[in-house]
Amino acid sequence: MNNQSIQFIVTGRRQRRRRWILVTGILAILAVGLCCAMLLLGNTIYPVKDVIRALTGEQLKGVSFAVNTIRLPRMLAGLFAGFAFGVAGYTFQTMLRNPLANPNVLGITSGSSAAAVFCIIILHTSGAVVSVASVIAGLATVIVIYLLSRGTSFSIGRLILVGIGMQAMLDALISYLLLVSAEQDVPAAIRWLSGSLNGSQMHQLPPLVITVLVLAPVVILLGRHLDILELGEQSASSLGVATDKTRIVFILGSVFMIAMATATTGPIAFVSFLSGPIAKRLAGVGFSNVIPAGLVGVNLVLAADLIGQFAFEYRFPVGIITGLLGAPYLIFLLIQMNRKGEL
Known part of the structure; x- marks a missing residue:
């Protein structure tokens, strides 16, 4: 390899790094702006100085309650849940080398949701119990899907199909739980299932x-290991990656984050599905897009919540807005994959 080729490679890597830094910075600034908007906007728009004073502990009539009790928890829930959904979705899509391989489509979110709904409307519990049940159900769903998809050899396509079937079964279970529940418990469960802050x-x-x-x-x-896994099992092993151990770490970390986020905000539709492809399109390839995907998830959740609150005559939960954004992309992706013979 001559000096000119080396210089060309180095220049390309620098350009990709600059693009990644620029995109990540813009996404972070946008996320901060949306967080500020979540604190400032509501039935009453408070001045910035009053919001800051309320956040620092000063008691201001009306402002302190609205900011610290209503807006701040809502913003933090959207911030951390959005990041969790974005990172987990990107991890599954990259690790399994398929844009359909995300917690929503694979039924992991539905498993956590079924456990949470059971706790809410049958056991009449909330808080820590719902969180623990969601995590356990999410892990159990992953294990069942993996075992059913193994066959004689592991297949990503088979795993996705089994996951879709598992999602349909769990969604049917959720519908059954809603049908047999007490009438006064249904609104709370429906509101939670729609994904709401x-x-x-x-x-x-x-x-x-x-x-x-x-x-x-x-x-x-x-x-970096996640990007290497995207090259395939043999290539990753030849590059020194302990594929089985690394995959287990990614799966456990992602499932715990997605289950905890689902237990807190409900299953916010399509955030984990959209975040990875958007981050990769914006930041490009060559560097890990875990952070950009998490930031895209944050921006999607916070922006959708603001749209749901203020853009229409009636207020809509954040999950309805993200569902309207994600459904057309899912149809487009299925058509593209079908044309390429990947389905």
């Missing part, structure tokens, strides 16, 4: 915040 409270957030702060850095640090 309404009613978020500070005491509900620590499990989600701790999970994201602990597990997201692990996934980010292993991002």
